[in-house]
Amino acid sequence: MSRTTAAPAGRLAVSLHRIGKRFPGVVANHDVSFEVRQGTVHALVGENGAGKSTLMKILYGVHKPDEGTIEINAERVSFSSPTDAIGHGVGMVFQHFQLADNLTVLENVVLGAEKRHGIADAARAEIGRISTAYGFELDPDELVETLGVGERQRVEILKVLYRGASIIILDEPTAVLVPQEVEALFANLRELKREGNTLIFISHKLDEVLAIADEITVLRRGTSVATVLPGEVTSHDLAELMVGAELPSPSTEESTVTDDVILDVAGLTVSDAHGRPELADVSCTIRAGEVLGIAGVEGNGQTELVEAILGIRKALAGTITLAGADLSTWGTRRRRAAGVGYIPEDRQRHGLLLDAPLWENRVLGHQTRAPSSRGIWLDRRGARADAQRIVTDYDVRTPGIDTAARALSGGNQQKFIVGREMSGEPVLLVASHPTRGVDVGAQAAIWDHIRAARRRGLAVLLISADLDELIGLSDSIRVILRGRLVGEFDPQTVTPQQLGSAMTGASERTEEPV
Amino acid sequence: MTALRRGVLALAAPVLAFVVAAVVTSVVLLGTGDSPAEFWQVLLTVPAGRNIVNMVNFAAILYLSGLAAAIGFRMNLFNIGVEGQYRVATFAGALFAGQAFLPGALNTVASVLVAMAAGAAWAGIAGVLRVTRGVSEVISTIMLNAIALSLVAYLLRRVGNRIGQTIETDEIPSNAWVPGFSLVPGETAELYGLALLAVVAGVGFAVVLNRTRFGFELRATGYSESAAIASGVDVKRMVLYSMLLSGAVAGLIGMPELFGASHAYGSTIQTGIGFTGIAVALLGRNTPLGIAVGALIFAYLAQQASPLGITAGISPEIILVTQGVVVLSVVIAYEVVSRYRSRLEQSAVAAALEAERRHEEVAA
Structure with missing residues (x-):
């Protein structure tokens, strides 16, 4: 890390000056400025919704900035399409791979770039050259569908290099990778850097950023707030820069946990379509008035646990009991009607009908119950009145309940979902990342609502990647790792460091039970 | 706003x-x-009373066809098979009515129900294939169209009677016919009695879609399948139900003409209505009123087409x-x-x- 503490010298590869971009109703970026030196890794960090992706799309020519200037290699540029960007040596590796599964590596790489080296031997030679130079270990004739995630990502990087890019934007490249693959990627990136390429690395995983970046620019609410050197900051400092001010520290008051067991999960096992285990023998109980927090690195079985409890995903083995009733054989609708509230991880895909008005979104997931329906009939008046109540009580900023859900900002969409899921006195709330991507004000409001419901005897299963949220809201914390619940911690005494090592499997031992 | x-x-x-x-x-x-001028002159001539009646009759039929397509479209199911469902259903209804198992109006009602059931069953094949085997309903309904045409033609030869150049099923007894009613005063051409089925089906569609839980779940699935699943909507069941419903409405398409004019299923049956219905549904944005407007526009254009060749030479x-x-x-x-x-x-x-x-x- 020491070599990165000194500010890297060298000429500027990219210079963004006071970039601004507005979308209807949203200011995505304003007054963003930073500079990237050639042959360095520059990390761009910020919370979801901080404007990272928009900024990179501007740099890659997908969007045109409304104001500000871009310089590439000291030349003022204005891109109107990604083709322009590639022409100036700027390439982008998207988070969601853009590869044709039924084509080979070679075919994927040359697709759309046939003019560079043809589609035959010259192309093969060039791919071989790049692949060897950076240690990609890719066989040009292998079908992409047979490749693993890490290899596919290398194909994407190869595509960009093949097109002559020397400035490469990587949009959350580690989000889809397992730890070993992250290490391999970083090795590739260091190799790329050594060859004089410039890398812009977008992430919100601070440890990774600190490990790979030469410089870090922090974005908050669409604007660049600071550019720092990794040797001079801790991940806590970065987090503070990302959220502004001090980290919001939720804190639970005295315990409200009762003896009534609301949710009892025993031996829950879930496999994916290929029979690989996603959840292995998971057991936990949540009592009335208790918040059970589940910590873990994303992709360790959190989604599967939530979906198995909701009945969206089939369990291979195990039982789920809700307030004494075995709901293992129930469908999702019956489980929700029995009082399971659900704040989904991906609110836009699972929690809302984006093109439907808000009041119809009030009905979603509650279509079998008052005030949304009476018998087989929809109760329009009841649903409208209750949607209005949610808008008022939960401070949802909207012109009205006839506005389409799509028009609202993420935080207001989330507040509406929380309000909906809290209505009808649920007995269990399954909340996945309830404050992800929402602003600090909305976050505090959502926490308050969860605490208030907990005092009224609600049982909460809280999945979160935000350790402070977990520590502040939970009565006990379990860690999920590779589909198993591995540790149990008391939030009063646990430290983020202890949780962090349990989450990464650094310590396989189980802490003292609470 | x-x-x-x-x-x-x-x-x-x-x-x-x-x-x-x-x-x-x-x-x-x-x-x-x-000459565009002549074209527009002919097209914009106010049609004669008889032509207005024909137009409304045709619009009613197109409306039912558009509705059948729209039920699927509202939840992103592309039922291209309305044509086949309509043929199978009309044949089944005509065959049943021709046997005169039941007296008078009872025969009419039962035959309409038989036609709906036949249409639903034919569409249901595609629904079951989609739900159990993941077969795209686009492919299966197109293939079922081809099968329906051949199957009905084959059955018609087996059970039909040759009348001149055509083969027809047994004629429906006259006590089961549905009388028409006069639309334009002083005009002998009448509106089919069962054209009113279009109104009933349209109102039913509007009520079910906007006022019931089922309709909400149908629309929710159309908006976002993932959100519908998370909200406890059994999407597979919804797929099957809406295919069945779509087929049942397709079964109504042939009824106004069957009981109002032809009184038998013959090889002269009007073809292509099921496909035109898709266009009508698109034109009407899959809403009950919109489809009505779409059906009237299509019927109007079709009605005005015949004088084009005669008066304008187009x-x-x-x-x-x-x-x-x-x-x-x-x-x-x-x-x-x-x-x-x-x-x-x-x-x-x-x-x-x-x-x-x-x-x-x-x-x-």
Whole structure:
């Protein structure tokens, strides 16, 4: 890390000056400025919704900035399409791979770039050259569908290099990778850097950023707030820069946990379509008035646990009991009607009908119950009145309940979902990342609502990647790792460091039970 | 957004679409050396009373066909098989009615139900394939169309009677016929009695779609399948139900003419209505009222096509071009207007929030 503490010298590869971009109703970026030196890794960090992706799309020519200037290699540029960007040596590796599964590596790489080296031997030679130079270990004739995630990502990087890019934007490249693959990627990136390429690395995983970046620019609410050197900051400092001010520290008051067991999960096992285990023998109980927090690195079985409890995903083995009733054989609708509230991880895909008005979104997931329906009939008046109540009580900023859900900002969409899921006195709330991507004000409001419901005897299963949220809201914390619940911690005494090592499997031992 | 603005926006799309369709048709006419002026003169002549009756009869039939397609479209199911379902259902209904198992009106009612059941069953095959084996309903309904045509032709030869050049099922006893009623005073041509099925089906569709839980779940699945699943909607069951429903409505398409005019299923049955219904549904944006407008426009254009060749010397097939262009331009115009509308809505939200923030700042 020491070599990165000194500010890297060298000429500027990219210079963004006071970039601004507005979308209807949203200011995505304003007054963003930073500079990237050639042959360095520059990390761009910020919370979801901080404007990272928009900024990179501007740099890659997908969007045109409304104001500000871009310089590439000291030349003022204005891109109107990604083709322009590639022409100036700027390439982008998207988070969601853009590869044709039924084509080979070679075919994927040359697709759309046939003019560079043809589609035959010259192309093969060039791919071989790049692949060897950076240690990609890719066989040009292998079908992409047979490749693993890490290899596919290398194909994407190869595509960009093949097109002559020397400035490469990587949009959350580690989000889809397992730890070993992250290490391999970083090795590739260091190799790329050594060859004089410039890398812009977008992430919100601070440890990774600190490990790979030469410089870090922090974005908050669409604007660049600071550019720092990794040797001079801790991940806590970065987090503070990302959220502004001090980290919001939720804190639970005295315990409200009762003896009534609301949710009892025993031996829950879930496999994916290929029979690989996603959840292995998971057991936990949540009592009335208790918040059970589940910590873990994303992709360790959190989604599967939530979906198995909701009945969206089939369990291979195990039982789920809700307030004494075995709901293992129930469908999702019956489980929700029995009082399971659900704040989904991906609110836009699972929690809302984006093109439907808000009041119809009030009905979603509650279509079998008052005030949304009476018998087989929809109760329009009841649903409208209750949607209005949610808008008022939960401070949802909207012109009205006839506005389409799509028009609202993420935080207001989330507040509406929380309000909906809290209505009808649920007995269990399954909340996945309830404050992800929402602003600090909305976050505090959502926490308050969860605490208030907990005092009224609600049982909460809280999945979160935000350790402070977990520590502040939970009565006990379990860690999920590779589909198993591995540790149990008391939030009063646990430290983020202890949780962090349990989450990464650094310590396989189980802490003292609470 | 004000009500006025909303109203203007609602009208903008169809007006835009028709202007585009008129321009394109005129250009095509000029290209083929025909006179657009004569074309429009014929097309815009007020039709005679008899033609109005024919037009409304045809519109009722197209409406049922459009409705059948729209039920699937509302949840992103592309039932291309309305044509096959309509053939199978009309044949089954005619066959049943011709046997006169039941007396009079009872026979009529039972036959209509048999036709609906047959249409539903035929569509249900595609539904079951989709739900159990993941077969795309587009592919299966297209293939089922081909099978339906051959199957009905085969069965008709087995059970039908040869009358002159055609083969027909046994004629329905006259006590089961549904009398028509006069639409235009002093005109002998009558509206089919069962044309009223279109009204019943349209009202039923509107009520089910907008007022019931089932309709909500259907629309929710159309908006977002993933959100519907998370909300406890059994999407597979919804797919099956809406295919069945779509097929049942397709079963009604042949009824007005069967009980009002032809009284038998014969090889002269009107073809292609199931496909035109898809265009009508698209034109009507899958809403009950919109489809009615779409069906009337299509029927009007079809009705005005025949005098084209006689009075203006223009091939009536140009009307097919006009119909096609109307559908395309409607689809595009609505997309353009809806994007504009959602932009307006988002800036309205932003403006409201901005005003609120300013207000708070002033207060603070």
